[in-house]
Amino acid sequence: MVDLFALIFLVASLFMLAGRSITNTITLLTVQALALCLIAFYLGLSTQETNWHMVIVGGLTLVVKVIILPWVFYKLVYKVNLHREVSLSVGLVSSILIGLLLIGLAYGYIVPVLLKDIPVGGHLISAALAGILLGCFFMISRRSALSQLIGVVAMENGLFLCGVAVTGGMPLIIELGIFFDILVGALVMALMTYQINDTFETIDTKFLNKLKG
Amino acid sequence: MFASIQGNIIFIMIAIYLIGAVMPFLFKVNSKMSFITGCIPGSIAGVIGLVLGLAGLFSTDPFGVSFGHVLPGVELMIQIDRLSGFFLSTICLVTFLVSLYSWEYMKIYRQENIAWWSFYYNIFVLSMVFVVTVNNAIAFLIFWELMTLTSYLLVTFEYRSQNVRKAGFVYIVMTHLGTVFIIGAFLIMSNGFGGWGYEVLARNSISLTATEKSWVFLLALIGFGTKAGIVPLNVWLPLAHPAAPSNVSAVMSGVMIKTAIYGMIRLIIDILGPGPTWWGGLVLTLGIISAVIGVIYALMEQDLKRLLAFSSVENIGIILMGIGTSLVFYSLSMPVPAAIALAAGLFHLFNHAIFKSLLFLATGAIYYATHTRNMEELGGLIKKMPQTALLFLIGAISISAMPLFNGFASEYQIYQSLVTISSLRVSGFWSIAGILAAVALALTGTLVAACFVKAFGISFLALPRTQKSAAAREVPLSMRFSMAPLAALCLGLGIFPQVAMNSLLGVVGQLVPGSRVSGVTTYNFNLALLLLATILVLLALSRLLGTPRVRKTATWGCGIETDAAMEYSAASFSQPFRRLYRGLLQPQRKVETKSSLLPYFGYQIYFEEHVKSVLKEFLYRPLRSLTISMSKKWRCIQSGNINFYLGYVFITLIVLLVWVR
Numbered sequence: 001m002v003d004l005f006a007l008i009f010l011v012a013s014l015f016m017l018a019g020r021s022i023t024n025t026i027t028l029l030t031v032q033a034l035a036l037c038l039i040a041f042y043l044g045l046s047t048q049e050t051n052w053h054m055v056i057v058g059g060l061t062l063v064v065k066v067i068i069l070p071w072v073f074y075k076l077v078y079k080v081n082l083h084r085e086v087s088l089s090v091g092l093v094s095s096i097l098i099g100l101l102l103i104g105l106a107y108g109y110i111v112p113v114l115l116k117d118i119p120v121g122g123h124l125i126s127a128a129l130a131g132i133l134l135g136c137f138f139m140i141s142r143r144s145a146l147s148q149l150i151g152v153v154a155m156e157n158g159l160f161l162c163g164v165a166v167t168g169g170m171p172l173i174i175e176l177g178i179f180f181d182i183l184v185g186a187l188v189m190a191l192m193t194y195q196i197n198d199t200f201e202t203i204d205t206k207f208l209n210k211l212k213g
Numbered sequence: 214m215f216a217s218i219q220g221n222i223i224f225i226m227i228a229i230y231l232i233g234a235v236m237p238f239l240f241k242v243n244s245k246m247s248f249i250t251g252c253i254p255g256s257i258a259g260v261i262g263l264v265l266g267l268a269g270l271f272s273t274d275p276f277g278v279s280f281g282h283v284l285p286g287v288e289l290m291i292q293i294d295r296l297s298g299f300f301l302s303t304i305c306l307v308t309f310l311v312s313l314y315s316w317e318y319m320k321i322y323r324q325e326n327i328a329w330w331s332f333y334y335n336i337f338v339l340s341m342v343f344v345v346t347v348n349n350a351i352a353f354l355i356f357w358e359l360m361t362l363t364s365y366l367l368v369t370f371e372y373r374s375q376n377v378r379k380a381g382f383v384y385i386v387m388t389h390l391g392t393v394f395i396i397g398a399f400l401i402m403s404n405g406f407g408g409w410g411y412e413v414l415a416r417n418s419i420s421l422t423a424t425e426k427s428w429v430f431l432l433a434l435i436g437f438g439t440k441a442g443i444v445p446l447n448v449w450l451p452l453a454h455p456a457a458p459s460n461v462s463a464v465m466s467g468v469m470i471k472t473a474i475y476g477m478i479r480l481i482i483d484i485l486g487p488g489p490t491w492w493g494g495l496v497l498t499l500g501i502i503s504a505v506i507g508v509i510y511a512l513m514e515q516d517l518k519r520l521l522a523f524s525s526v527e528n529i530g531i532i533l534m535g536i537g538t539s540l541v542f543y544s545l546s547m548p549v550p551a552a553i554a555l556a557a558g559l560f561h562l563f564n565h566a567i568f569k570s571l572l573f574l575a576t577g578a579i580y581y582a583t584h585t586r587n588m589e590e591l592g593g594l595i596k597k598m599p600q601t602a603l604l605f606l607i608g609a610i611s612i613s614a615m616p617l618f619n620g621f622a623s624e625y626q627i628y629q630s631l632v633t634i635s636s637l638r639v640s641g642f643w644s645i646a647g648i649l650a651a652v653a654l655a656l657t658g659t660l661v662a663a664c665f666v667k668a669f670g671i672s673f674l675a676l677p678r679t680q681k682s683a684a685a686r687e688v689p690l691s692m693r694f695s696m697a698p699l700a701a702l703c704l705g706l707g708i709f710p711q712v713a714m715n716s717l718l719g720v721v722g723q724l725v726p727g728s729r730v731s732g733v734t735t736y737n738f739n740l741a742l743l744l745l746a747t748i749l750v751l752l753a754l755s756r757l758l759g760t761p762r763v764r765k766t767a768t769w770g771c772g773i774e775t776d777a778a779m780e781y782s783a784a785s786f787s788q789p790f791r792r793l794y795r796g797l798l799q800p801q802r803k804v805e806t807k808s809s810l811l812p813y814f815g816y817q818i819y820f821e822e823h824v825k826s827v828l829k830e831f832l833y834r835p836l837r838s839l840t841i842s843m844s845k846k847w848r849c850i851q852s853g854n855i856n857f858y859l860g861y862v863f864i865t866l867i868v869l870l871v872w873v874r
Contacts (some may be wrong), residue, residue, distance in 0.1 A: 044766050087822075089854075089856045105867070109871070110870055114870065114873070129264045131865075133866075136859070136862070136863045136866065137863060139859050140855075140859045140860050140863055141856075142856075143856060148855065148859075175508065184442070191388075205856065206854060208853065208855060209852070209853040209854055210853075
């Protein structure tokens, strides 16, 4: 069951690389976060006695990553009027190929060779690492400032899954801290994006080159 | 820890410096009050610091006060032992007088932002106080950098001029480079844990291998040498000193470059412990090179402050000669002559602090009165400002190591040490090297004398060359009064040098145990008596025999009306030396004659002669162009495109993942 959600997570990450429309990307990000939230709930409720830690974390994921962040992003899209397709720095086909390569790297090399000492069943950790790499590559391949923001959140989702997979979640206080961080970070970056749009009339990052001395 | 009276006094001193830094902002509108609130606290704190420093110099046990931990393993603690006490009293003595002097002097910068000046100045002095008194490497580096930054801001005080900004840039680049080496030296000595206190580093350094010790020595020598301005790391001195206001240059040249000597002694002799003989030999050689090259360039200068800046290079060289000799003696395990040589070096350091700040302040007085520092525009000032002239003359005599003044007293001790090296017959090499070093010191002394005959003669004697110097008036009383104690000290220490030498032997005795010297006896007082007697006898003789009749009349000028253009100029005075050292200086001469109607009548001669800085030409220019071309080649990775930067991160991540096994 967990593996199914992990697969959804991974597919959503890969599909984010495949599209140019920013609204679709946000939807995919929401799907990704939803998969995380379901994994947490499943892990929390499937055991004999309810693991409240996981349930709380799942609930937080639902509130922050499934509801608040997509809402902020959608609002930003309307505000800066970004219904057009974003420009790319790596072509769509090649970015999907690289994405597949990264998934292969995570599944074929990093987890079985590098991390063979860590006892993890299923492919949760592989999916998590692949998610981090894909999120990072997403940031590289997109030129819009908003896409950078989405990439950061995608990477964070991967890290979160990683934490869940390896240790069954980090201590609650740290988890809370991370959620607060990502929330505030995303809000600040959204604000910055808005400012960039105000100053440059665009959020295409290639115009940020002008800032270089 | 040290909840003692001294601890409270230290707190009070720091508080007064901070008051001096902040108060002028409150009186920004009232410029008179902002001068007072900036300078008076600085001088009061200077007096307190002087007392503290003297207490440290003569007390057997170090005292201090702790401010608690500021960083993990870094306890900010002031600890004044004899070495710190000596440097603290030197710094505070000079800054006390300079603060008094600044009160009037800074009025020529009235239209500038005086509050900021006071802030930087007081923080600058305070950071120097901390540099010589903290007992922790990290705290030392913090205040060292603070000192660099505040002095940079003081150098660029007249930031509207392009030259000043350039000088400031060179200064900050060079000193930052130096700091890199100092950090390297500290890093080798630290073993990564156990803190950064000096005693911890001293414990660690016992277990270092000989190679590691030599690395520490070399790094410290380069790092502190940059700040001290030894050749070839002296490029910033002749640029930064003239750019700064004169009172700031007095502090920078008088005491700031001495903190580098403090660092050297503290790190190499106190913490690391004396090493092989070649260390001393290297320091001695660098000292000789700095002394000779420094003074030759000083002799070429027309700008009084550039001349003084180069002369600082020369004096740092002489101080290093003392330290180098002492390192040689230590490595040959002869602690007594080593102690005397080190004390001689420190004595010269103190003397240089006094007469160099006196000379800079006197130059400041000239600038105050004439608004120029170019000797070719001065002349005849002795009649307009006789007291300033006397003070400058005392400084010039002291720096030229004339008997009865302090420069002679300390250089004489260094001569003695150099001659002792050769007379002790440790090896054939050192017998010759000691004599050669003494000869080099003698050559330096001669050239310095020539240099300051030129500086004094061209600026103060004969007729005024321009309207600027003709209109000069004596500077305000407070400026003269703040220079006078320095001049008095020059004479006093020249007549009674054993007072200073014996207390400095105490400092040295603390640094390396087993070098207790009971005391040094000098005969300068007898010399002074002898000279006085000779003068009295001569005076009496001339009275008895009667003087010939004096007739006052104009000088006969072969029928031509004499004017200032016929005077000996600064450039012509140094011409023989330019010719003598043409291999080093490579003078480029350009002479043009323009006649208006007929040849030989009403013609003008245009003369220009530049000297080349060999260092700039052959060391710094290639280095600079290499750095620039390398940077240009690497510039393409700095595209400004955010996706590229992310790509770098990503590729690094992948490479690390694949590689790390």
